[in-house]
Amino acid sequence: MSDTIDYGNKMHRAMRGLIAEVLEDVGANGLPGEHHFFITFDTRHPDVEMADWLFDRYPSEMTIVVQHWFDNLIVAPDGFQITLNFGDNPEPLAIPFDAIRTFVDPSVEFGLRFESQDDEEEEHEVVELPDVDLAEALELDKSDDPKPKSKTDKGETVPAKEAEVVSLDAFRKT
Incomplete structure (x- = not known):
């Protein structure tokens, strides 16, 4: 069994x-x-x-x-x-x-x-990945600003916007 x-x-x-x-x-x-x-x-x-x-x-x-x-x-x-x-x-x-x-x-x-x-064997081919320095890849951003950053269209780094919570009550039919 x-x-x-x-x-x-x-x-x-x-x-x-x-x-x-x-x-x-x-x-x-x-x-x-x-x-x-x-x-x-x-x-x-x-x-x-x-x-x-x-x-x-x-x-x-x-x-x-x-x-x-x-x-x-x-x-x-x-x-x-x-x-x-x-x-x-x-x-x-x-x-x-x-x-x-x-x-x-x-x-x-x-x-x-x-x-x-x-089919499963064809879909799951083994792919070799390039050698990566794990310590370098995991290195954290050591800047003083702990907030996440994002890039603009011009490549400038700016603080990411805070998430907004929106209530769905305004959209409900009564």
Whole structure:
């Protein structure tokens, strides 16, 4: 047993469960009202199934739109299958939930984004900082005036203004 609760993975499973539930309902009843989905997925995921020509065109990521025409929407515990029209050419796709990067329903401004371990590593690159003399960097201003200072547009140093407290009572409606 782990020493910590993996909230990130639990949350991702719950969000993917939400997507599955929504897609199951759409598969059974169609899209209600103005709802439509933009689903971006990782085409390199080993369980993605798509035509070779689509993979050649989208070798790492693809966004599909589920809106006007789709067919054979089947939801399984680990993913979904759907047939979409690409230039009057219906193509079946199989997309595992683990491959989904974003799920957006712009009609109601709803969206989910899934961060992968690769994304996190790219965002947290190690950056080397220049050597800094810590004592010099932390040296305090030894002037006799303890008040904070600020600079004007002309570069002159002047004492900073005192903060003012404003009562909001004057702006309240009665």
